[in-house]
Amino acid sequence: MKEHTLLPAPVQAVVSQVMEIGSRVQPFSSESIEKAPRIRDAKVVKSVCPYCAVGCGLNVYVKDGKVIDIEGNPD
Template identity: 50%
Template sequence: MLELLSKWPLLRQIRERKDGTGLESMSNKTRAMHARIDGAKVARSICPYCGVGCGQLIYHKDGKLISIEGDPESPISQGNLCP
């Protein structure tokens, strides 16, 4: 019985810690990926759409807007923005 179980691929993967959840599960393309905001500059701003005045973090690179997200340091919105 033990010999049969030792040949079971699932147990072998667990024993050898090759269960597909580590680095071996990532492709070269995935390893080369990075966040859009990598290397971008950040400017703090206030949302202009209503009177609440939520804080925003505006990410920009080479004069182009990359992303906008809520500013967690804003005492008004605490990192949240309207949907």
């Protein structure tokens, strides 16, 4: 059976502090949580990418007659 090597005490202390801090970190700030995504009220227009012969599907988000976002269509 292979023996396990423990990390030195100073390294263990740093790792435990980083893990504790990391568990409290939120991916969004309080300001960004209050904001709505810009595509919330947008109309989705299905389209195809014209840049090669594959023809990947696109979701084009339109609001007030303007394109505001383009994403790949996962379907």
